Amino acid sequence: MAYLEISDNSLTGFEQPPVFIAWVQLVILDLTYNRLEGQLSIPPASTEEYQISNNKLSGEISPFFCNLSSLRLLDLSNNLLTGKLPQCFENFRNTLRVLNMSNNQFHGSIPQMCANGSNVRMIDLSHNQFQGRLPQMLANCMMLQVLNLGNNRFSDVFPSCFTGKLPSEFFKNLNAMRVKDAELESLDLSNNKLSGQIPPQLAQLTFLEVFEVSHNHLTGPIPQMNQLSTFDVGSYEGNLGLCGNPLPRKCESSVPPSGLEEEQISKSTLEFHWMTVVPGYDSLGVVTEVVFYSSSQWLLCGKFELCLFGSESPLCHNDDSIALLEFKNSFIIDKLLLEILLHIPEFNPGEENRDCCSWDGVACDTYTGCVVALDLSSSFLHGSINSTSTFFNFKGLTLLIMISTSLKSLLQWGLRIASRVFMLDLSSSFLHGSINSTSTLFNLSQLQRLNLADNDFNFSHIPSAMGHLSRLTYLNLSHSSFYGQVPFEISGLSNLSFPDLSYNDLELKSPNLSRLVRNLINLKQLHLTYVGVSSTVPSFLANFSSLTSLLLSDCGLQGEFPNGIFQLPNLQVLNLRNNPRLSGYLPEFHSNSSFEVLLLHNTSFSRKIPSSIENLHFLLQLDFGACRFSGLVPSSLRKLTRLTSLDLSGNNFEGQIPSFIQNLTNVTYLSLQDNELSGTLYFDMFLGLKNLESLLLGRNKLSILVQTSNMNATVPRFRSLDLASCNLTEFPYFLRYQDRLEWLVLHGNKIHGQIPKWIWNLSIQTMANVDVSDNYLTGFEQTPVFIAWVHLISLDHSCNKLKGQLPIPPPSTIEYHVSNNKLSGQISPFFCNLSSLLVLDLSNNQLTGKLPKCLENFRNTLLVLNMSNNHFRGSIPQMCANGSNVRMIDLSHNQFQGSLPQMLANCMTLEVLNLGNNRFNDVFPSWLGTLPNLRLLILRSNNLHGVIRELSYPGFFSLHVFDLSNNSFAGKLSSEFLKNLEAMRFKDPANSSYLVANFSFDVKAVTWSNEFAYSITITNKGMVMLYEKVQEVFAVIDLSSNRFEGSIPESLGILQGLHVLNLSNNILTGKIPSTLGNITELESLDLSNNKLSGQIPQQLAQLTFLSVFKVAHNHLTGPIPQLNQLSTFDVSSYEGNNGLCGNPLPKKCESSVPPSGFEDEQDAESALEFYWITIVPAYVSGLVIGVVIGQIYATKKHDWFVKTFGQWKQKRRRRKMQRFPWRY
Structure with a gap:
């Protein structure tokens, strides 16, 4: 059911009142104009329009209405509803268009429903019992068209109550009312102290349906013309001097007053314009x-x-x-x-x-x-x-x-x-397709203003014919899905003063930015956000003295930014955010600067902030976050008293947080996190900042002291609070009085004991993110079965010592992290309600039972599933289907059994699959080779068996980690199979990053971004090692502890990107292939416990990064090569080979001259040629390191490897949000 309308009937109630309406796809519900009694039913979250006006419903509005995240229209008017409006109505600001709660019995204050970006068009709260002052947030409702707050108990100054004279100048601003006065339909002047007669000119108002002049001091006869003769006694009563119909009092003269002459009428009408309507204008x-x-x-x-x-x-x-x-x-x-x-x-x-x-x-x-x-x-x-x-x-x-x-x-x-x-404005008109250059749009030769913003042109090109519109002064093509190169012809529009090409998929190469704007001599605003400029900023822009707004964020800018632009006298807004290759420094600012907004976030601006920044008297927003500024926080900032937003996060500022911060009383957003700030900070400093909503101080070297007494009367009402790594030992006392927090970060502190029960009642209607990870929490004072934060997005309790059952988060949850605790019990079936879940990490706990079948329902949302290191058993739910988005599945170190589920072949976006250390009993899953993005495949320590055969199709070409160790695989190693591993053929790139699942999502018109680092446990260097992070280039093949037989394939030599190769504990025979010397990135090579014969190839000396080399317990013979790394390993690397001799073994070789290690002269010649021609540089480098550093290299090698590819101690993930909804 999506649409139901049963309005205008005689329905009286519900046979069984539904608390929750069960139609999960409901969009529109209309029950208006009935006689329904009882409580207000709660529609599903999908509801967009809910109309139930003109009934007899009673009771309060349930907080579950907060889940209606798609609501556009809510009409509950004309009922008997009571109570306060839920605070969560603030969350509807970006979706709600119409809110009508009139004619009920609501009381209290009005929620803060308006913010920048609010789309509400109508608010009618009339005929209730609302009280207090009129909320100033209504000034932010820029789209508001109807506001009715009549018949309440508001107590405020204008516009609630009128006293004194009403200035005529006020009416002059009411442009929308400047229509012909003859169209006036309602005129109410009752209950005043007006005197004199009723002007006959009012008879011209032929559309008048309501006319009220009662209870004044009017005198004389009532005009008996047109509409004025049709109104009843109620329109005129209470005027003792009035006479004539319809009043019972008759006038002394029976002759009704006649109308004035035409000239007089015209004059009086003009006066009436001024008195009651607005004078006409002769302009548009x-x-x-x-x-x-x-x-x-x-x-x-x-x-x-x-x-x-x-x-x-x-x-x-x-x-x-x-x-x-x-x-x-x-x-x-x-x-x-x-x-x-x-x-x-x-x-x-x-x-x-x-x-x-x-x-x-x-x-x-x-x-x-x-x-x-x-x-x-x-x-x-x-x-x-x-x-x-x-x-x-x-x-x-x-x-x-x-x-x-x-x-x-x-x-x-x-x-x-x-x-x-x-002027042509077609913005937000659902236009789609492309615009041809032959369109008659380009025949509008007089066109000066063209707005095509917020449409869908299907990633087509901007027509070059746009250059024909030579008179254009305003061109807005933003948010319209244009693609490709910006046409050169736009640069010829010399009259253009406002080009906005933002938020498309455009690029500026030919013309580049310089050629585009060089001829735009009238430029006042240049908006190119998200346009691929990828060049320097032309210095001549500093000559555009009329420039008021320059938006170049996310443009790929590079080079040094021209300092002169900062000194343009009229420039008010400069946004260069998210151009990390753009460098520069701040110049001296002039006292006549007009800056109101200065945003440099995530650029490479450096040096110190000049003291002359105090000259930016009009500055409202200052964002220097994620730059390279250093030094102390400048004291000159104290003079920027108009600041509402100050972001200095992610720099190298040091010293203490200056005390003048407490004087910036207009600041709503303050971020100093991720610097080198130090010292003891008393939280009292911020108590005077009554407007402060966001305070971010985390990850410095601070020790924050919070007063433990009652602070509820003085602490600002925060929306975001980050006190991470601030040496807190308990939850700040003042938190219990915060009722609108959305973002709470306390990770990395020293908070110990149990999580207090009052936490779960904290900001129930608004809380979106809670991070208390990396503390010393041991449990819950009162374990919450259901977490009550109805709009929770992310919850992180990981890396504590929590015991007890797993709390159930609300359906809104997108990320749930509780890893590395001591939680026990089974996963509740209520987890099936988490329909928005992207990341679920329950790893490293003591959870038991089977995985709920409902995990199959997450196939279209879930990106990361980590259930490793628990006690789960049974089979794996069918989590993959066509369209599945999952990227990581880690179910390792549990007790799962049975066959490997072939549904995994449908996980086309899967990058990591770790099913190691379980009880699966199956053959090798060759069908996984079809997954194009599979990078890490770990099936170690199961009961897998059989032969790994050559694939009939190219497969596993993205694989970087291939771990089948500790199983029962048999047969020969397939040379053709190994050739498929294309990703292992390439050496380290210059700038390798870590393997992560990057994701972002939009909530309340805010983009949240985060990443989840992939981790693996593998055998390396003879030890089982946990890698909390894995570099993209890290390549591993571990086939150890199986029953593979036959020779080692020569094709392994083409996998030159390998770092770890472990073939130990098999039944391999034959010689060690000399081609292994080609794998120059190899750091660990383990061939021990096989039946290999022959000599150790001299070519292995080319492996200058080798820190682990094991060939023990084979049938090798001959001397151990004494070159490079091979001469640095101890006895354990070679023992158990009776035919081997030379250092470090006690058995000496018969001849002191080391043999070449090659079987015949031809092999020696070709190998020697290869050695000298292609290996000498690496050999010389390795030799120099070996001679100069000696044994230091060998001992330091392990540390370097761990730092590069993994670590023993877990490093915490840090999530980040592109922008807080309350920030700008």
Whole structure:
């Protein structure tokens, strides 16, 4: 069930009231206009529109309403609902469009529903018992069109209560009301102290339906003309001096007052304009998205005002009127918001209203009556425009606005509209496809402003014909899925002052950035965010004195940034974020600087911050995070008292946190984390920052002391708090009073004991991320069966000493980390509700039982599953299907049994599969070779058996780690199989990174990014080693402790990227292949406990990185080569070979001259040639190291290897978020 409407019936209640509505795919539910009684049912999280107004429902709104993350429309008006509005309504700010809670019994304050980016259009909370002050957050509702807070108990200054004189200047700003006053439908002047007579001119208001002048001091006769003669006693009562119909008091003269002469009427009307409406204007007024109502005539239901104002306007042309009606009737109008909720009447013009110039969204020329402007924005139109549409008949059109329409064929048929159009706004109009250079769009020769933002042009190219629009001053193509090179022709638009090409897949190579902007001499704003510039910033930009905004974040900029740009007198916004190859330093700032926003995050700017930064008096946002600045935090920052956001994180600042921070009272976001700041810091410093919402101090060298007494009255209400590695020994006392925290990070401290029970009641409606990992927590004061944070995204309790059952997180959870604890028991079936889960890490605990079958349901979301080192048993659920996104599965060190599940062959994105140390009984899973991204395959220590045969198809070509050790495989090693391992053929690249699962997700319009480092346990250097991180180039083959037989394939020599090769404890025979000397990256070679014969090849001396070499317990003969690394190993590497002689063995060789080790003269000649031609450089390098450093090299080698490829002690993952939702 997706849609249900049973409104306007006589339903009285529910046979069995559903607490939760079970339709999991429900989108729209409409139960309005019934007589329903009882509690408010809770719809599923998929619900977008919930209408249940005009019933008799009672009770409070459940906190489970907080889960309605897709809600666009909520109408609970006209019921008997009580209580407070849940604080979680703040979370709907990015989805909710309409909220109507009027005519109930709600009380308390209004949640903070508006923030930057809020999309709410209507808020009606009238006729309730809300109290306190009007929330100033409403000023952030930039899309708000209707606000009704009437009939409550608010106590505040304007606009809640009016006292004193109401200045006429106030009315002058109400542009949207500047319409013909004759269209006034409602005039209420009652309950004042007005005196004098009722002007006869009011009889001109022929549309007047409501007229109230009661309870004033009016005198004289009531005009008996037009509408004024139709109102009843209630409109006039309470005026002792009034007389005439409909009042019982008769006037002394029976002659009704006549209207004034035409000239006097005109004069009085003009006065009336000033007194009650607004004077007309002779210019074009454009106001979009302002009102839902103005008159009874509607061109398009719910259209907003766009009017040409004048005291006298001619009727529109009949052709234009007919064309508009035909155009309107050719589309479907989505009336859900406009008719059902707001009860807007459908436009149905009669003969009396053929003047299309009076219709909403239409503007006409003052003299000719031709339609010159159309505003169809947010008109909820759906459909297509065909080539014969009357839309193309408006010859006088100069302005067209179509924001948020869905006219799919508009650009397909071309804009065959009048060439006089100077402004065209088609943003957010669901346009898709490509724009051809032949489109008639490019015939609009007068076009000055073009906005095509927020559409989908299907990654097509920007047409070069854009250069034909030579008069363009404004061009916005942002967020529109354009692709490829920015056309050179745009650089020829010399009038262009505002180009915005941001958030596409564009690049600037030819022309490059320099050539693009060189001719744009009128440039005021340049927005190229996410455009692939990949070049330096031209220094001549410092000459563009009119530049006010320069947005070049995420552009791949490089080289040194021109200092002169910082000194442009009008530059207000500079955003260079996320250009790590862009370097530079800050110049001296002039006192006339206009900077309001300065963002350099994640660039390579360095040196110290100059003291002249104090001259940026207007600065609001300063972000120098993740740069290379050093020194002390400059004291000159104390003068930037307007700052609302200060980010100095991820630099090399040292010393103490300066005390002047407490004087930046406007700061809402403060980040000093990841520096070298030190000393003891008293948390009291921040108590005076009442506006502070985000405080990030983690990972410095600080010791923070927090007052343990009652601090609830003074501590700021945080939304994000990072006190990681701050030497805390207990949970800060003030946390228990925080009611809107979203981000809490306390990892790496010394917090001990149990997790207090009050933690679970902390910010229940808002908490999104909690990290208390790497502490000394031992358990729970009160174990929560269900974690109550309804919007939790990430929970990390790993690396503690927690005991007890596994707490069940809410369905919203995306990451759940509880590894390295002592948790026990089974996994609850309630884990099946975690439908958003990306990462589940329960490794290194004492969990038991079988894995729930419902893990199969995570196949489309789960990226990382780590259940290793527990006591799980049974079989593995069918977690992979077509479309599965899982990248890592680690079920090692458990008690799983049976066959290897072939469903794993469907995990096409799988990179790591570790099923080692279980009880699987099967043959080699050759079907895994089809997985294109499989890098790590570990099946060690099971009961696997059989022969590994040659593949009939190319497979395993991405494999870096191949571990089949401690099984029962038999037969010969397949040379052809080994040739498939293409990823092992390549040596270390210059800048190798670690193998991780990178992922990001959007929550509340915020992008969260994180990574999960892959870890492995393998046998290396004779020891079982845990690698918490694995470099991408780390290549391992471990086939040890099986029953392989026959010779070692020569083809192993082509795997030149191998670092570890372990073939020990098999039944291999024959000679050691000399081709192993080609694997020059090899660091560990173990061939021990086989039946190998012959001599040790001299070519193995080429392995200058070798730190482990074992050939013990074979049948080798001859002298041990005394070259390079081979001469540094002890007896244990060679023992058990009766025929071997030479150091370090006690058995000496008969001849003091070491043999060449080659079997015949031909082999010696070719090998020697190979040795001298291709190996000498490596040999010389190795020899120099060996001679100069001697034994130090051998002893240090192990440490270097561990640092490079792994470590004994676990390093913690650190998650990061691109931007906090409250940050900018």
